Every structure is written in structure tokens, then in C-alpha cells.
Amino acid sequence: MHAVDMPFSYVIGGFGPWAAALMMLAAVQSEYLHRGALSRCALGFALLGAGLVANGWSDPAARWPILTLALAAVVGTAVIYRALRQLVGARPTRMPRLALEVALPCLALLPAWTAGPRSFALTFHVLCLAVSLGIAWTVRRALVAPRNTAEAAVAVILLLYAGTWVYALYAMLRHDGPEHRHLLYVEPPFLAGYAVLYALLPLLVGVLVFNLANARLHHRLRRHANTDDLTGLMTRRALLEQAGPWQDDVLERGRQPVVLLLDVDHFKPINDTHGHERGDEVLRAVSDRLAGTLRAGTPLARWGGEEFLVLMDVASLDQAAAAAERMRAAVAERPFASGESRLKVTTSIGVSAWPAGVDLAQAVANADAALYSAKREGRDQARMAGPA
Numbered sequence: 001m002h003a004v005d006m007p008f009s010y011v012i013g014g015f016g017p018w019a020a021a022l023m024m025l026a027a028v029q030s031e032y033l034h035r036g037a038l039s040r041c042a043l044g045f046a047l048l049g050a051g052l053v054a055n056g057w058s059d060p061a062a063r064w065p066i067l068t069l070a071l072a073a074v075v076g077t078a079v080i081y082r083a084l085r086q087l088v089g090a091r092p093t094r095m096p097r098l099a100l101e102v103a104l105p106c107l108a109l110l111p112a113w114t115a116g117p118r119s120f121a122l123t124f125h126v127l128c129l130a131v132s133l134g135i136a137w138t139v140r141r142a143l144v145a146p147r148n149t150a151e152a153a154v155a156v157i158l159l160l161y162a163g164t165w166v167y168a169l170y171a172m173l174r175h176d177g178p179e180h181r182h183l184l185y186v187e188p189p190f191l192a193g194y195a196v197l198y199a200l201l202p203l204l205v206g207v208l209v210f211n212l213a214n215a216r217l218h219h220r221l222r223r224h225a226n227t228d229d230l231t232g233l234m235t236r237r238a239l240l241e242q243a244g245p246w247q248d249d250v251l252e253r254g255r256q257p258v259v260l261l262l263d264v265d266h267f268k269p270i271n272d273t274h275g276h277e278r279g280d281e282v283l284r285a286v287s288d289r290l291a292g293t294l295r296a297g298t299p300l301a302r303w304g305g306e307e308f309l310v311l312m313d314v315a316s317l318d319q320a321a322a323a324a325e326r327m328r329a330a331v332a333e334r335p336f337a338s339g340e341s342r343l344k345v346t347t348s349i350g351v352s353a354w355p356a357g358v359d360l361a362q363a364v365a366n367a368d369a370a371l372y373s374a375k376r377e378g379r380d381q382a383r384m385a386g387p388a
């Protein structure tokens with residue numbers, strides 16, 4: 001066999017696996033990491049691996065190393081594919097089934113191989129084109145209307161990828177001469193390079209994909225743990241995590257940290273009279289109104305059932321009292337619509353300074369004591385705690 005049309009072989013040998021690798025990465029990035037996209041990428045890898053093996057077979061010196069490396073690459077791809085499916089929560093594919101899925105199209109190459117290099121190359125190109133069209137189908141949304149850069153990148157890569165195979169077919173059909181019979185053939189030194197590429201690439205991509213998928217899962221879990229489902233405010237946990245560094249920063253800027261604890265008055269009767277769902281609506285509306293009185297970035301958490309906690313930096317405690325009054329008024333001034341009826345909702349608020357060297361738990365306990373006296377003295381009011 002001769003090496004012919006080197007740049008072309010180079011494109012097929014070099015671009016194909018990278019395109020498949022990028023596809024896998026983009027699939028993770030763009031949230032359409034699903035069975036269809038993944039299995040077609042895995043198939044793309046396997047097919048290219050099979051093409052490489054067939055190529056290497058013609059060179060006795062390269063035969064066994066290439067065979068071993070390419071098989072390792074195929075197995076590596078299958079393992080990564082399976083792990084990824086588990087990561088995204090899909091039922092794990094059974095290995096024999098996956099092996100069959102990937103092996104069948106590769107086996108289709110066998111009869112073509114025995115029929116001669118030209119029919120082999122032709123079959124190979126048709127299969128690869130089918131795979132690239134298959135991938136295009138699974139990610140068609142990215143092609144038609146990409147929503148972000150990752151999706152736009154997928155569209156470009158796919159077009160190049162499919163274009164490579166279309167061109168390969170065109171070139172094969174147009175040139176019947178012997179020099180175009182072995183479009184897959186690559187010189188042994190390059191072949192060895194590709195073989196290493198095949199063996200390393202799935203590993204490399206696997207590590208990248210795992211990291212990306214892990215980072216995304218981690219981010220999602222953190223967001224779930226730190227966001228209150230009902231109100232969208234931060235949870236107690238999230239506020240506790242931020243509180244220490246927040247206090248350091250406020251003190252450094254020469255301002256005073258204060259804690260405001262708010263509790264919706266007579267909330268139980270709202271639930272009992274209007275139902276739990278209406279109660280939920282009221283909690284959401286209260287949290288919106290509270291947030292509306294605060295500067296963006298002020299830590300506001302849902303502290304418990306109908307309790308909210310605010311960390312605020314002020315120049316003086318008078319400012320904190322004024323802010324508490326604003327929050328109280330924002331809730332009390334207009335009734336909340338609940339179906340046909342209007343619900344008047346009020347809050348009681350306890351405010352406490354949170355000076356340096358005092359635990360947040362202590363400051364919250366002081367605010368809670370102030371809140372308790374606000375409740376005792378008739379509710380719908382804010383009370384300042386004694387010195388912390």
C-alpha cells in the first residue's frame with residue numbers, strides 16, 4: 001500500500017477523534033448529555049479505532065502494537081461512556097449490550113475488508129458519515145438555534161466532521177485510480193502517532209469530561225443545598241457559611257454588623273384558615289417584600305418556617321432600627337391577595353448588634369429575645385436588643 005493524499009488522510013485520522021472528543025465535552029457543557037449523543041460519540045470513536053486497526057493490519061510491523069492500543073482505546077471509550085451515563089443518572093448500560101452496539105457497525109467493516117481496500121474505505125466512510133449524521137440528529141437543536149457558545153461550537157464541529165466524510169466519499173467516487181484506493185492509509189510513523197492518540201485521547205477526554213460533569217454536579221448540589229425551595233432565598237446553612245467572612249469584611253470597612261430576626265405574626269391561623277398553599281404564597285410574597293427593601297447583596301435567609309434573618313452593615317444602630325421599620329412597613333402596609341380575600345400580614349422583628357468577638361449564635365439569641373418582646377408587646381413592631 002502507498003501513502004497517498006497525505007493531507008487528506010491526516011484530516012481523517014487526526015480530525016475525527018478530536019471531533020468526537022470535543023463532541024463529548026460539548027455534550028456535557030450544553031446539558032444534552034444523553035444516551036443518544038453519548039452512544040453516537042462512542043460509536044464514532046470505535047469506528048475510527050476500527051479503521052485504524054484495519055490500516056495498521058496491512059503493515060506487519062505495526063500490527064500488534066496498533067491493535068492493542070486501538071482496542072484499549074475502544075474499551076476506554078466504553079468505560080467512560082458507561083461511567084458518564086451513571087453520572088447523569090441514566091440507568092447504567094450493561095457492558096455486553098454496549099459492546100454489541102459498538103461492535104456491530106465495526107463488524108460491518110469485515111466483509112468490506114475482505115472485498116478489497118476500496119470497498120473497505122467506501123464502507124468505512126459511509127459508516128462514519130452515518131455516525132456523524134446520527135450525532136447531528138441528536139444535537140439538532142444546537143445546529144438550528146444554538147443557545148450559547150458551547151452549542152455554537154458543537155454546530156461548527158459537527159459540520160466540519162460530517163463535511164470530512166462527505167468530502168472523503170466524493171473524492172473516492174470521483175477518483176477511481178489506484179492512488180485513491182487507500183484513502184485511509186497513513187504512513188507508519190504517523191500511524192504510530194495516531195495509535196498513541198487513540199489510546200490517550202479517551203483517557204484525556206475522560207478526565208476532562210469527569211471533571212466537568214463533577215463540577216456541574218457539585219455546583220448543582222451546592223445550589224440546592226444553599227437555596228430555599230419555597231422562597232428562593234438562601235438557606236440557614238448558606239448564611240452560616242457566609243456570616244464569618246461577611247462580618248470580617250464589614251468590620252474592616254469600619255461599619256457595624258447587625259442581625260435582624262423577623263417572624264410572621266399569627267402565621268398558624270393563616271395556614272389553618274386559608275390552607276397550607278396560601279400560607280406558602282404568603283411566605284413567598286413576604287420574602288419578596290423584605291428583599292425589596294434591602295440593598296442587592298445583603299444576606300437574607302429563610303431561617304426557619306416563618307422566620308427570616310438579615311445580616312446588615314450599618315453606620316449606627318439607629319440606621320438598623322430604621323431598616324427594621326422599613327421592612328416591617330413593607331409587609332404590613334398592603335394586604336396580600338389570596339384568591340378573593342385580602343390577607344393582612346404583619347411581622348415582628350428583633351434587632352441586635354453583632355460586634356467583633358461575639359458568636360453569630362449569641363447575636364441571633366439576642367435578636368430572638370428582642371423579637372420575643374416585640375411579640376409580647378403586641379406584634380407588628382421592631383425591638384432593639386440590649387447591648388451584646
Ligand SMILES: Nc1nc2c(ncn2[C@@H]2O[C@H](COP(=O)(O)OP(=O)(O)OP(=O)(O)O)[C@@H](O)[C@H]2O)c(=O)[nH]1
Nearest residue numbers: 263264265266267268269271276277279280305306
Ligand atoms: N405554609 C407553610 N407553613 C409553614 C411553613 N413552615 C412553617 N409553617 C407553619 O408556620 C406556623 C408557625 O406557627 P407558630 O410558631 O405557632 O407561630 P404563629 O402562629 O406565627 O404565631 P406568633 O409567631 O406567635 O405570632 C406553623 O403552623 C407551621 O406549620 C411553610 O413552609 N409553609
